[in-house]
Amino acid sequence: MSTTLIPVLPEGASWNRPESFDDYDWCICAQMAPDPCALIYTVEGREVLRQNADSSCPLCGGSGVDPQDPSLYAPHVEWNEDNAEVLFNLLGIADRLCGQQPIGRMRMHIQKARAALISRGPSLERPNYQEMTVHGDAIVPRSISRGLDVEGMRERLDSLERLLGESVSLGCREISWS
Numbered sequence: 001m002s003t004t005l006i007p008v009l010p011e012g013a014s015w016n017r018p019e020s021f022d023d024y025d026w027c028i029c030a031q032m033a034p035d036p037c038a039l040i041y042t043v044e045g046r047e048v049l050r051q052n053a054d055s056s057c058p059l060c061g062g063s064g065v066d067p068q069d070p071s072l073y074a075p076h077v078e079w080n081e082d083n084a085e086v087l088f089n090l091l092g093i094a095d096r097l098c099g100q101q102p103i104g105r106m107r108m109h110i111q112k113a114r115a116a117l118i119s120r121g122p123s124l125e126r127p128n129y130q131e132m133t134v135h136g137d138a139i140v141p142r143s144i145s146r147g148l149d150v151e152g153m154r155e156r157l158d159s160l161e162r163l164l165g166e167s168v169s170l171g172c173r174e175i176s177w178s
């Protein structure tokens with residue numbers, strides 16, 4: 001499970017929906033359409049999707065096009081579970097699963113995190129991790145999790161800081177995560 005950080009919209013505002021067809025997905029109810037992945041990109045293809053869709057589908061309303069979660073159009077950063085654990089620890093925020101706070105306060109957390117990165121960064125690094133499993137006579141990797149080094153942590157703090165700047169310019173005052 002990953003953690004997504006996303007600005008809290010002022011009341012009454014909404015995220016802009018994308019104009020590009022590329023940002024939409026086809027609805028599962030239209031799966032019998034020939035090559036739905038290709039159809040999504042053209043007006044004609046969308047008509048074929050509609051013909052193959054379930055007219056009573058609660059997800060797409062029979063259009064065959066999944067409108068998706070509007071929050072997907074919001075500026076955000078997303079951290080995988082392992083990275084979120086390291087980064088929230090670095091930020092000094094206890095509850096990484098879900099929370100909300102003023103952008104000014106998050107900026108202070110980032111400053112402290114940068115200081116901690118300088119003083120004890122290497123000790124916070126998470127190494128690459130491989131889970132092994134037995135396959136026949138051999139022991140082989142089952143899953144590989146990429147680690148997080150100081151440079152990676154710094155990059156993620158940078159992108160969080162950019163997100164905060166963008167959030168403020170959109171009129172947001174708080175940042176939430178879940």
Ligand SMILES: [Zn+2]
Pocket residue numbers: 027028029030053054057058059060061062063064065
């Ligand atoms: Zn549908």
